[in-house]
Amino acid sequence: MDRSRAFVDDVNRLIIKVGTAVVTRDDGRLALGRLGSLCEQIKELNSVGYDVILVTSGAIGLGRQRLSYRKLVNSSFDDLQRPQGEIDGKSCAAVGQNSLMALYDTLFNQLDMTSAQLLVTNNDFSDRDFRRQLKETVNSLLSLKVIPILNENDAFSGRKAPSEDSSGIFSDNDSLSALLAIELKADLLVLLSNVEGLYNGPPSDPNSKLIHTYIKEKHHNEVTFGDKSRVGRGGMTAKVKAAVNAAYAGIPVVITSGYAPENISKILQGHRIGTLFHQDAHLLAPLKEVDPRQMAVAARESSRRLQALSSQDRKKILLDVADAIEANEKLIVTENEADVAAAELAGYEKPLVARLALKPGKIKSLANSIRVLANMEDPIGRLLKRTELADGLILEKTSSPLGVLLIVFESRPDALVQIASLAIRSGNGLLLKGGKEAKQSNAILHKIITEAIPETVGGKLIGLVTTREEIPDLLKLDDVIDLVIPRGSNKLVSQIKSSTKIPVLGHADGICHVYIDKSAKMDVAKRIVSDAKLDYPAAFNAMETLLVHKDLMHTSGLNELIDDLRTEGVTLYGGPRASSELNIPEARSFHHEYSSLACTIEFVDNVYAAIDHIHKHGSAHTDCIVAEDQEVVVVFLRQVDSAAVFHNASTRFCDGARFGLGAEVGISTSRIHARGPVGVEGLLTTRWILKGSGQVVDGDKGVVYTHKDLPVES
């Protein structure tokens, strides 16, 4: 449940106001599908115990449509030649009200429900007796599980033209519903409209943002109200006014779309649907509520200032960050201990708590690793290629920051420090979302790092996202975020990959194979297989499938290897051949990551069959051949299409630190941008710099192309 929607737990009686734009279609006819869905939804709410009161618009428009038709039918040809006068609004109301109620009655009847019509006028509300009577009648109907349907008695209202005149105690059905919500002590008022809620700009503009929680002080001057609906009074201005009135009288109001039938149920389940008006809105959503887009844009602006600094200045920032972390060790430890205590109290599993805790000496080692980064060669603006295009026209390809990174990480608060310093080193803006279990640790670390960044760069270089609800919004910002790096479980990576168009650097599976060729030295095979499976079974680069050349079947070497694995507690599952030959249970699927003391074993005819198996069932992470026959090795190393392909070495070597890449950003099984273990270079892109002295293309007659490679050292 969204934090700001916790009030729904106390909702029993709700008023649903159905706007004209929901009741009728663009062509003026009744929207039967929408009304049907609405009634089905009310049935559902009713059957789980909610008291529902309906306020419905749409009668006048419907009546006008009916009467136009009637008039046409009754017209002579002569009549039709004359200019057609407007049909009197009150007659429209009288006809339409009847028609609309008949439909509601039929629909509710079909659902074994009964509805009741209650028509009110402005004058009625000045009469205290009437108001008491209204309450009594509504309460009585609700106790009988009848749905009261209220509308203004437009046919007899004091208004001159019911769809224009907005005078009175209530001015339209929006204000009527607010008034009723107060009178009838409703717990929630839902205003159904034809848009998702209140936007800070025209709803048709893709840059407009839905306001989740309306805060009067903040939004009053910001929002742009759409035009009034085609038929009917009201419009968004009237809705906001009514919603504010009800909200300040203590009744929460949600404006949402009546086009999505399940919206009301979702609101009552606490989902962040539509725009909420609540008297404590400023508490529910603090004034400085972060707009994910603004965060990303601010991070990019700051990153551009960071890039504009000299290499020395960037180095100094990192050294300052390292000093600040060390200087605030006590503070950090205190906050971290609070997180650890809370996690223990909440009954988190031991390994999670262990990952959460900053061990003694960790702060110092973090600070030192930042200093190592500070002293590395500046990765920004490195000259990668230099070409003379023509006399005096020099093209350079240089490294430059990617832009804005979004990192979603779990548990370990030290990851925040590592990632933040990598971002500073590579000149990137950063949005960070840590796990809620490390909330206080992350907050203090973020504060310390941000304060160490000079004002010339700006404190918004690194943004800390604190609530889960913001992640879906962030993942939509493919125009302002350049790369997402999820660091955490398999599930986290898969979820993020499947829900964003932003490139994701990461890997969801690690189904690594070791293939033992018949030419293998069996002691080498034993050593590698045992390390690949046992060194850290839960790692992505641990062996999951062992492929064995068929000639090794039932040899003493292989038998010993299998015995060794069993002795170490490894459970073996077989492919079709191995399970029968070795008498072991059959593996359910070859595409399976055990991440534990278990693996699949299968026999293959030769290296080509092994390669086919790996291509068919693997995850293109890390695959290894154990062999001495160089021809076989060359085939394997050339043909296996994985991020890392090893010969006679454990799959566990596939790792940024072991590969000597320095700080590891992650391991990528994507084929685009970066593949395998990724260091700082995964956070960089390139720019082409062309330096001339007035050269022009002029239909390619402007210069004589030389395209001479120049050394990059100069």
Next chain:
Amino acid sequence: MDRSRAFVDDVNRLIIKVGTAVVTRDDGRLALGRLGSLCEQIKELNSVGYDVILVTSGAIGLGRQRLSYRKLVNSSFDDLQRPQGEIDGKSCAAVGQNSLMALYDTLFNQLDMTSAQLLVTNNDFSDRDFRRQLKETVNSLLSLKVIPILNENDAFSGRKAPSEDSSGIFSDNDSLSALLAIELKADLLVLLSNVEGLYNGPPSDPNSKLIHTYIKEKHHNEVTFGDKSRVGRGGMTAKVKAAVNAAYAGIPVVITSGYAPENISKILQGHRIGTLFHQDAHLLAPLKEVDPRQMAVAARESSRRLQALSSQDRKKILLDVADAIEANEKLIVTENEADVAAAELAGYEKPLVARLALKPGKIKSLANSIRVLANMEDPIGRLLKRTELADGLILEKTSSPLGVLLIVFESRPDALVQIASLAIRSGNGLLLKGGKEAKQSNAILHKIITEAIPETVGGKLIGLVTTREEIPDLLKLDDVIDLVIPRGSNKLVSQIKSSTKIPVLGHADGICHVYIDKSAKMDVAKRIVSDAKLDYPAAFNAMETLLVHKDLMHTSGLNELIDDLRTEGVTLYGGPRASSELNIPEARSFHHEYSSLACTIEFVDNVYAAIDHIHKHGSAHTDCIVAEDQEVVVVFLRQVDSAAVFHNASTRFCDGARFGLGAEVGISTSRIHARGPVGVEGLLTTRWILKGSGQVVDGDKGVVYTHKDLPVES
């Protein structure tokens, strides 16, 4: 319109059969929203002239629900203790029929329509008079614009238990509707179900594929039928049987979902919705109908065989392709002339026809450019980095093909040849979708190239996609296609970018800036601005915005530059400052690509303001500074965050050929993978190859890491 759906042009009379799963919800209640939407849709069809006949299920289930309720109300407490017997199906039918018809009547009434109930039994159909009578009555009703609603008169049918017994001339409403379609000479039968259509596996399995056109010979044994619906006879098996019967009697049938209200309208507009049954199905969709996924998988398999070849063998393929193209010049020219003639006949615009035509000598030059590619250094397996991780443990980073590319190109058939040879050179699989105007040229070129590829690699390395309808399916295959390269209009690129999760190499806008600093030499500025705007105004790298240092305002140099542009026919629009200072119309937006003889001009305070403007309004494509002050130049070149940043050189230089990259794959404004003009390297990724002699990690105590960079030459 989908080719296979062309028959809809002749549809006038259609029968819509509404299945039980559409009429009732999972909980047994009427699905009011769906029925309302259905009636609205029928109203629309009726008002544009279609004759609609409805066959509706759902009465028995609805009656059972009503009677259970009734029984409950009439039960004593004692009654309820006893086991509850099943309610007689015929009574259910009698009660439900009434209730269902009452609802249809009300709904159609609300839409100013009239419906009629026609109940038929099996026996009736053996009577020729009855059948004649039925036809006459239906025709009469349709002529009065009444909607006939047919159902089996289950209350009096000869069936023992109406929801189980399936004997007779028709066995359920599916076969009834097929029978009626034949009797009443309908032009189309639509069977509304709760799934999108017929799948080749369980609809719940994500690997199941919707069959767009059912071909008896092909699909009869392939399809898996879902279970029967919870209530009602029928199910998918019955639907397919009925559909096949009607189709072979000459009436096309579409099975589709009744959950999406707009499906019927879309079918009648010729969209490929649901599963079509048609007596000429085998002609409409040839037996070897391509499955996009299979194409992509086959291309990847072929590409792996291509990679496994030696460098020499790959070179030979390219030389063979070049020879084949040349040898078949006459054939290619004939097919190309046919395309050109068809395009002229169809009244295509001149520039398009010009791009379509292969000019004399083009074939020879294409063949030669393939030979140049053949002779270039092999890009696959190139050693990019070499590191000693530990004694005898050598890590290599090598280039390797990306995998499978999808190229969508417009018009020029020569693009097919260039792209195909680039793919072969870089070892990638390829799916090609050309413009329909170049259909014959593309087909012959594809055939010639594919035939030149040896069987060891396979003819499916390069797949030609021939219909537009396959593109959406292809763009979904983010697990088997690695990169999409759209080559064509702005609109094409934007559309593809917004509709796929596959990485897209391309650029949607090119809003290039030239900034003239106050330190600029004005003759250099004039030359560059004129080239950048006039050399090829429609190019992406043409200047769209000219930014000028404010100190140059009203100087003779700038005035001359502006006069020169005007003389050349360039229309100038101003930003707020320039429009008032120069008395020119104001530009509507700074983020605007004219692609024609027009540009925006604005004054800025200094280089920093210019940079801000470029970041705020540009597209990060190519931006240029004209200046002599080296300090200013350095600031611009360092800070402008675009793919290409130029000093004193025309923006038009931003191009793969001019940059000396050889064949250009495209220009990328993405920051990931490749940026700016992209050559063959954009089609490559890397693999990490680790060569050892049995080394293991063993908790990082297994080896002593040296991390020594080794030269890459060896």
